[in-house]
Amino acid sequence: MSDLIERLIRPEIRAISAYHVPEAAGLIKMDAMENPYPWPEAAREEWLEVLRRAQVNLYPDPRGSELQAALREAMGIPSEMGLLLGNGSDELIQMLALAVAGPGRTILALEPGFVMYRMIGLFAGLDYIGVPLRTADFSLDLPAVLAAIEERAPALVFIAYPNNPTGNLFETEAIERIIAAAPGLVIVDEAYAPFTDASFVPRLGEWPNLLVMRTVSKMGLAGLRLGYLAGAPALLAEVDKVRLPYNVNVLTQASVTLALRHRARFDEQCRTIREERVTLMAALTALAGVKPFASEANFILIRLPEGRATQVFEALKASGILVKNLDGAHPQLADCLRVTVGRPEENRAFVTALSAAV
Numbered sequence: 001m002s003d004l005i006e007r008l009i010r011p012e013i014r015a016i017s018a019y020h021v022p023e024a025a026g027l028i029k030m031d032a033m034e035n036p037y038p039w040p041e042a043a044r045e046e047w048l049e050v051l052r053r054a055q056v057n058l059y060p061d062p063r064g065s066e067l068q069a070a071l072r073e074a075m076g077i078p079s080e081m082g083l084l085l086g087n088g089s090d091e092l093i094q095m096l097a098l099a100v101a102g103p104g105r106t107i108l109a110l111e112p113g114f115v116m117y118r119m120i121g122l123f124a125g126l127d128y129i130g131v132p133l134r135t136a137d138f139s140l141d142l143p144a145v146l147a148a149i150e151e152r153a154p155a156l157v158f159i160a161y162p163n164n165p166t167g168n169l170f171e172t173e174a175i176e177r178i179i180a181a182a183p184g185l186v187i188v189d190e191a192y193a194p195f196t197d198a199s200f201v202p203r204l205g206e207w208p209n210l211l212v213m214r215t216v217s218k219m220g221l222a223g224l225r226l227g228y229l230a231g232a233p234a235l236l237a238e239v240d241k242v243r244l245p246y247n248v249n250v251l252t253q254a255s256v257t258l259a260l261r262h263r264a265r266f267d268e269q270c271r272t273i274r275e276e277r278v279t280l281m282a283a284l285t286a287l288a289g290v291k292p293f294a295s296e297a298n299f300i301l302i303r304l305p306e307g308r309a310t311q312v313f314e315a316l317k318a319s320g321i322l323v324k325n326l327d328g329a330h331p332q333l334a335d336c337l338r339v340t341v342g343r344p345e346e347n348r349a350f351v352t353a354l355s356a357a358v
């Protein structure tokens, strides 16, 4: 078997570990930036009715036309822009990578950042360029990014805005300079849009190579798997060619369309999470030994005293709380944990457990 694997599986795939999702049974989940609130009660019956009527014996609408219209309206995407739907934004990253991959083609992202840019780039055979953020505050090192663009001419540049796992936004002007300088596509990944007022959606059309990517995962629909990508229609029509025919299933199309009609209720959940972020940030700031980083997303990165992160992570787990241990994930994330903002009582339980553990 190992002989077969060695002959068949590419060395770069053999060399990596599979994307790790920890066992969370019985734990308060504060590790994956999910919205802790369920589908709003007031819209529950209507949802069940939509599911009852769904024709799962038929293939879904390949383009999800009704859902696309609902997304455009809800997110203010101009009618002259194209829209592409993915099975989560992960799949959109994959489509982009497949569409541009070829000998010598590269993908650039900022580090520490969302690991799937690198992983998917690798799957597609792209060379990966990781440009470090500034160590002190995770701000964007514009000269370094511009130099890498000049030298390597990346086909794709991903900018998470706000960034995961650091939570900060980058300067608008720096992003504008990158879009203007890049010979390839620049994807502003707005996965955390529900928790910030900043967005490049109003800037669509200003540059031919700007794409904006979003997801419904963080607004409370992570289980449905839907991401969307907006940009120049002719460009997206090309990327669309590598999309698998029925990538967004019937239940997801129907459920998200309905959720967008009730978006005020989901917005309210996200507003609550934003308010809780302020409360949690204040509690973390007051804790001796804990350094929280400012966040515009639904999570907060914290740094612990040197060498303590894994111990504190395990102590939190023993108290029934699962967070993300980032120590060892990247040199700039030494001693760091990332906590997703939960319900008020979950955040209080986290702070209590953390203060006992640190």
Ligand code: PMP
Binding pocket: 033, 087, 088, 089, 090, 091, 114, 160, 163, 164, 189, 191, 214, 215, 216, 217, 222, 226, 227
């Ligand atoms: N982009 C960023 C920056 C993320 O943090 C995540 C999820 N953690 C994604 C994209 C993927 O989201 P989705 O659930 O839509 O695949």
